[in-house]
Amino acid sequence: xxxxTQLGSHVSxxxxxxxxxxxxxxxxxxxxxxxxxxxxxxxxxxxLKYTSAATLVKGINGFEAEFKKSxxxxxxxxxxxxxxxxxxxxxxVRAGFSGGYNKLIFGAGxxxxxxx
Amino acid sequence: xxxxxxSPKYLFRKEGQxxxxxxxxxxxxxxxxxxxQDPGQGLxxxxxxxxxxxxxxxxxxxxxxxxREKKESFPLTVxxxxxxxxxxxLCASSIGIDLTSRAYxxxxxxxxxxxxxx
Numbered sequence: 001x002x003x004x005t006q007l008g009s010h011v012s013x014x015x016x017x018x019x020x021x022x023x024x025x026x027x028x029x030x031x032x033x034x035x036x037x038x039x040x041x042x043x044x045x046x047x048l049k050y051t052s053a054a055t056l057v058k059g060i061n062g063f064e065a066e067f068k069k070s071x072x073x074x075x076x077x078x079x080x081x082x083x084x085x086x087x088x089x090x091x092x093v094r095a096g097f098s099g100g101y102n103k104l105i106f107g108a109g110x111x112x113x114x115x116x
Numbered sequence: 117x118x119x120x121x122x123s124p125k126y127l128f129r130k131e132g133q134x135x136x137x138x139x140x141x142x143x144x145x146x147x148x149x150x151x152x153q154d155p156g157q158g159l160x161x162x163x164x165x166x167x168x169x170x171x172x173x174x175x176x177x178x179x180x181x182x183x184r185e186k187k188e189s190f191p192l193t194v195x196x197x198x199x200x201x202x203x204x205x206l207c208a209s210s211i212g213i214d215l216t217s218r219a220y221x222x223x224x225x226x227x228x229x230x231x232x233x234x
């Protein structure tokens with residue numbers, strides 16, 4: 001069965017500091033992995049996705065994530081945080097074919113706070 | 117201007133009432149989904165549909181019903197059987213799976229409907 005664990009429900013950084021949001025996955029099939037961002041009272045917006053091409057994936061707003069198969073991780077990073085990055089971030093993995101191949105399994109989310 | 121619309125943005129329900137949440141997309145996507153979001157629990161799948169006139173239960177389908185009569189529309193009804201319906205509801209769509217390459221396409225989300233039981 002597929003699952004996603006996001007370590008840390010809340011992360012707080014200073015403006016200009018490195019952002020690191022952690023995601024570990026479990027998948028019985030080659031994983032397709034996603035990071036989404038949600039601003040208050042809005043829907044989710046895709047930041048980036050890993051689909052078995054390059055292991056370092058660049059996304060929008062300066063974010064990137066690195067797929068590490070040996071660590072079953074897909075951590076999200078940004079070198080320098082901006083106030084506008086304050087939001088909730090969700091990691092997701094595609095459910096395997098036995099579970100319905102159009103389904104995503106979401107982590108519980110990490111709320112990022114950015115302080116001046 | 118393509119996208120997914122959900123209405124209403126806010127909805128209030130009295131105990132024992134059924135309410136229907138609207139979801140429309142003009143992206144020409146085959147697959148559509150309904151999720152429920154509660155604080156600290158991420159998103160949980162209620163129902164999904166891969167083609168018109170077909171839909172499947174997700175992980176928390178009890179107390180909900182859907183229909184898929186048109187490709188563009190996937191309304192969700194929250195019935196009186198749903199004991200704790202207060203939540204944020206998100207609709208999503210995707211191209212679906214490419215059966216030749218098995219390439220998976222990401223889901224696009226609407227702005228959500230916040231349902232509150234009075």
